[in-house]
Amino acid sequence: MSRGTQNTLLLLVGLSAVVMVIKGTYLHFVKPALLPWLIAAAVVLIVLAVVSIVRDLRHAPVEDSADQDAHQHRPWLVWLLLVPIALTTFVVPPPLGAHGAAPEAVAATEPQRRPFPPLPAGRAPVVSIPDVVMRAAADSANSLDRRPITITGFTLRYPEGTDLGRVVIICCAADAQLARIHLSGPAVAEAAGYPEDTWLQLEGTVVPGTSAASTNFIPTMAVSRVTRIDKPANTYAY
Amino acid sequence: MEVLLASLIALALSAGAMSAFVAGNASVSVAATVFCGVFVQALPFLALGVVVSGLIAAFVSAEKLARWLPSRPVVAVALAGVGGAALPGCECGSVPVARRLFGEGVSGAAALTFMLSAPAINPVVLVATAVAFPGQPAMVVARCVGSLVTAVTMGLLWQRWGRAEWVTRRLPAAHDADASRWTVFTEAARHDFLQAASYLVLGAAAAAVLRVAVPAWVFEHLAGHLVLGVLTMALFAVVLALCSEADAFVAASLTMLPLLPRLVFLVVGPAVDVKLSAMQAGLFGRPFAVRFGPATFVVATVVGTVVGLVFLGGAR
Numbered sequence: 001m002s003r004g005t006q007n008t009l010l011l012l013v014g015l016s017a018v019v020m021v022i023k024g025t026y027l028h029f030v031k032p033a034l035l036p037w038l039i040a041a042a043v044v045l046i047v048l049a050v051v052s053i054v055r056d057l058r059h060a061p062v063e064d065s066a067d068q069d070a071h072q073h074r075p076w077l078v079w080l081l082l083v084p085i086a087l088t089t090f091v092v093p094p095p096l097g098a099h100g101a102a103p104e105a106v107a108a109t110e111p112q113r114r115p116f117p118p119l120p121a122g123r124a125p126v127v128s129i130p131d132v133v134m135r136a137a138a139d140s141a142n143s144l145d146r147r148p149i150t151i152t153g154f155t156l157r158y159p160e161g162t163d164l165g166r167v168v169i170i171c172c173a174a175d176a177q178l179a180r181i182h183l184s185g186p187a188v189a190e191a192a193g194y195p196e197d198t199w200l201q202l203e204g205t206v207v208p209g210t211s212a213a214s215t216n217f218i219p220t221m222a223v224s225r226v227t228r229i230d231k232p233a234n235t236y237a238y
Numbered sequence: 239m240e241v242l243l244a245s246l247i248a249l250a251l252s253a254g255a256m257s258a259f260v261a262g263n264a265s266v267s268v269a270a271t272v273f274c275g276v277f278v279q280a281l282p283f284l285a286l287g288v289v290v291s292g293l294i295a296a297f298v299s300a301e302k303l304a305r306w307l308p309s310r311p312v313v314a315v316a317l318a319g320v321g322g323a324a325l326p327g328c329e330c331g332s333v334p335v336a337r338r339l340f341g342e343g344v345s346g347a348a349a350l351t352f353m354l355s356a357p358a359i360n361p362v363v364l365v366a367t368a369v370a371f372p373g374q375p376a377m378v379v380a381r382c383v384g385s386l387v388t389a390v391t392m393g394l395l396w397q398r399w400g401r402a403e404w405v406t407r408r409l410p411a412a413h414d415a416d417a418s419r420w421t422v423f424t425e426a427a428r429h430d431f432l433q434a435a436s437y438l439v440l441g442a443a444a445a446a447v448l449r450v451a452v453p454a455w456v457f458e459h460l461a462g463h464l465v466l467g468v469l470t471m472a473l474f475a476v477v478l479a480l481c482s483e484a485d486a487f488v489a490a491s492l493t494m495l496p497l498l499p500r501l502v503f504l505v506v507g508p509a510v511d512v513k514l515s516a517m518q519a520g521l522f523g524r525p526f527a528v529r530f531g532p533a534t535f536v537v538a539t540v541v542g543t544v545v546g547l548v549f550l551g552g553a554r
Contacts, residue, residue, distance in 0.1 A: 005239050006432055012246075013435065017281060029275040037282035044285040048431065051424045077520070078432050080439040082245060084277045090253035093260050093270035100268035112373040171484030173275025174445060 001075040007052045009081045014045030016089040025088070027234045028095040030172045095235045097197065098156050101167045101178035115141040124148040124203050128237045129166040130179040136211035136219035144206045151221070152229065153237075155191065155198045156180060162192040163218075164202060166237040179237065182210070185222030194228065201227040269446040276442035276513065279481055280330040284434055287331025291338040292427030295409075296419040298338075304345040311344050315393035318348035319386050322355030329357035329482055329508050330438065330517065334430040337409070337521040342402060350400075351393030354534065357482040358385030358508040367504065370486035377497065380549035381486075384505040387545065388538045392509075395533065406523030407433075430521070437520030441513025445479035448512070452477065467499040472539045475507035482508035498546040505542035510534040 017038055020026040026038060087093065116139040119125050127135075127149045135144050153164040165180040183191055185204055194200065203225040210220040260267050307314040325332060336353030340346050357363065359382050371377040410429055480488060485507045489500040510531050519527035 002239060005242050007428075008239065008242055010428065010432065013281075017278075020278070026278060028271060029278045034279065034282065038278070041282040041285035044289060044427075045431070048424055048428050052428050055421070055424075077436040077440075080436045081432075082242075082249075083439050083443070084274065086249050086256075087270055087274050088278065090249050091256045091260055091270065093267050093274060096268060096271050099264050100271065114372060169275075170487040171481045172279035173271045174279070174449070174478065175480055175484045175488050176275075177488075 001078055003052070003056055006078055007049050007056070009078060009085075010045055010052070011049035012085050013081055014042045014049060016085045017042035017045070019089050024233065025092050027236070028093065028173070029088075031169055031236070031238050032234070096167050096169075096173055096176045097235075098154065098165055098167065098178055100173075101176040113138050113140040115139065116143055119143050119147060119149065124150045126150045126152070129153050129164065129181060130168045130237050132181060132206060132221075133179050133211070133217065133219060136206055137217045142208075145208050146205065148203060148205050148224070150201060150203050151181065152199070152201045152232075153181075154231075154235075155194050155196055155200060157196050162188065164191070164200060164221075167235065169236045169238065176236075180218055181206075182215075182218055182220040183223050184220050185224060187223040187226050190226045191223055199229050199231045201229050265450045269450045272449050273442050273446035276445055276479060277438065280438055280442070280513070281435075283329075283331040283481075284334070284431065284438065287334045288427040288430040288434070290325070290331070291334040291430045292423040294335065294338040295426030296423040301341070303339060303348075304341055304343070307344055307348055309344065311347060311394065311397045314344045314348045315351045315390050315397065318351040318393065319355040319359075319390045322352050322357075322386075322389065323359050323361065325352075325356040325360060329511075329514055330434070332356040333514065333517045333521055334434050337407075337430070338426070340405070340522075344397065346400065346402070347393040347397040350396050350530075351389045353389075354392055354509050355386055355389035358382075358389070358505070363482050363486070363508070366483050367486040370490040374497075376549050377501065380501050380545050381504045383549065384501065384538075384542045384545040385508065388505060388509055388534070388541045391537050391541065392530075392534055395537070396530075404523065404525040404529060406525055407521060433520045434517050437516040438513055441479060441511075441516035444512040444516070445477065448477045464496070464498065467495055468502050468539065468543055471495065471499040471503040472506045472535065472542075475503045476511045476535065478507075479511040479513040480507055497550045498543065501546040501550060502539055502542035505545070506535065506538040509538045 017026075020029075021035065021038060021042070026034070030038075116135050118141070119127060129151055132144065132149065132151060151164060153166040156163040156165040162183050163180040164183060165178055167176050168179050169176045183202070183204075184207065187202075187204070191200060191202065202221070202223050204221045204223040207220045207222055211217050260270050308317065322332075325335065332353050335356075336349045339349035339352060341349070364378055364382060367381050368375070368378045410425065475485070478485075478488070485504055489503050515527050515531040518530060522530075
């Protein structure tokens with residue numbers, strides 16, 4: 001493999017990071033906090049590639065030691081860089097759904113109970129599903145009790161009913177986990193009427209005491225209102 | 239170059255068909271997303287790593303480093319282990335850095351110790367661990383001690399039994415004496431990135447395939463026994479190839495297990511996993527990687543277990 005090809009692949013890896021940032025598809029794979037780092041990485045790679053290309057053009061093809069080194073050691077491996085370039089730029093696999101996430105309830109840490117900050121003010125504040133699961137399992141201040149909240153997620157069937165779930169990632173898609181809440185209450189039939197993987201916004205109250213070891217720390221919410229929504233651009237919760 | 243252009247055109251033309259295939263097949267789709275997740279997450283840390291390794295190539299030679307290091311191996315290796323705390327980041331960045339620092343004798347052992355300790359005991363990772371295990375400071379202490387002891391042990395083992403000839407990958411020889419530092423820096427960073435990134439592709443692919451192929455019940459069923467639990471979690475760490483900044487949260491969520499196997503998971507993960515072994519094979523050579531990986535696995539598992547018994551008070 002020539003130095004020119006290597007430099008071009010280096011440039012393409014940098015450019016594919018730029019494409020992911022511009023199109024926002026990096027959110028399929030990692031969390032938003034990585035954005036500045038991803039931009040910095042793209043800049044580093046593009047600068048390295050351009051500097052190398054310019055240097056080789058100026059100083060004719062110097063078959064230097066680096067190149068000989070690459071010839072000795074399976075240079076074809078560098079071709080593998082085409083795989084991430086192809087996947088992230090051309091193929092763009094979808095964000096993980098319920099199927100791809102680890103089945104553990106994300107927040108089922110040992111119930112080391114501690115006080116959580118109060119919920120936002122308002123009639124039915126929006127709370128993320130992993131936050132609800134965590135509060136239901138471990139909040140010694142019981143901030144969820146008798147408090148209507150609004151949650152957003154996709155529907156999931158399980159043998160005894162319907163859940164609302166959300167895929168939670170900590171760093172990247174490799175550590176994705178599923179956070180879920182069982183549904184009950186007056187409006188549950190409406191939520192259950194939708195096919196699996198429908199995005200819904202639900203209003204309701206978490207039933208106290210439903211998050212326990214016997215339920216694998218999956219709380220139950222009594223639903224009072226169901227609104228169908230479009231699949232959000234960023235499907236993960238953090 | 240022509241091959242590359244042809245591949246790119248073929249890719250652009252077939253992109254629609256491939257997207258449809260990936261989206262239509264649940265397992266392929268999960269594997270592809272996990273692969274991209276591991277690669278994209280590693281990319282910034284790898285870029286940071288090769289910038290540091292380029293700077294080392296330009297400003298620090300292995301001989302210079304050997305002169306700075308204390309001559310007593312134990313002291314040098316311990317110093318390198320503690321020094322690992324200074325490179326905040328994931329494990330992907332520390333492999334190229336360690337390769338640049340690697341030299342004959344003591345500096346080789348110190349570089350390997352640094353490589354193992356940097357991703358495990360840096361402040362970012364320790365804070366993440368404290369957040370993931372609220373109210374259990376013993377977990378943070380045990381992780382720090384376990385990883386440090388593992389790193390130092392591996393350094394000393396290398397000092398005693400390691401052979402220079404296992405490291406078959408030679409770094410590009412220093413350029414002409416008149417090469418500017420800028421040239422040395424860019425050439426080193428470029429070389430290290432291409433080597434490490436192409437092996438990262440192999441490692442990320444292995445992690446993605448294993449993730450889809452190994453059913454979850456395997457881990458849940460084996461988790462009942464302590465010894466099996468420890469071994470399972472150690473293997474789990476190798477297979478999953480998680481970022482050291484994320485693994486604490488994953489360990490925290492595995493509530494069906496006692497703390498001890500989860501600590502082993504945290505000690506093994508940053509030291510050895512499929513993507514790290516692939517990258518080590520790329521930068522140090524395969525004879526090195528096939529010896530260093532399994533040895534690190536055994537040492538990390540044993541050290542993690544012993545430290546866990548001491549700090550966490552047995553199998554709670």
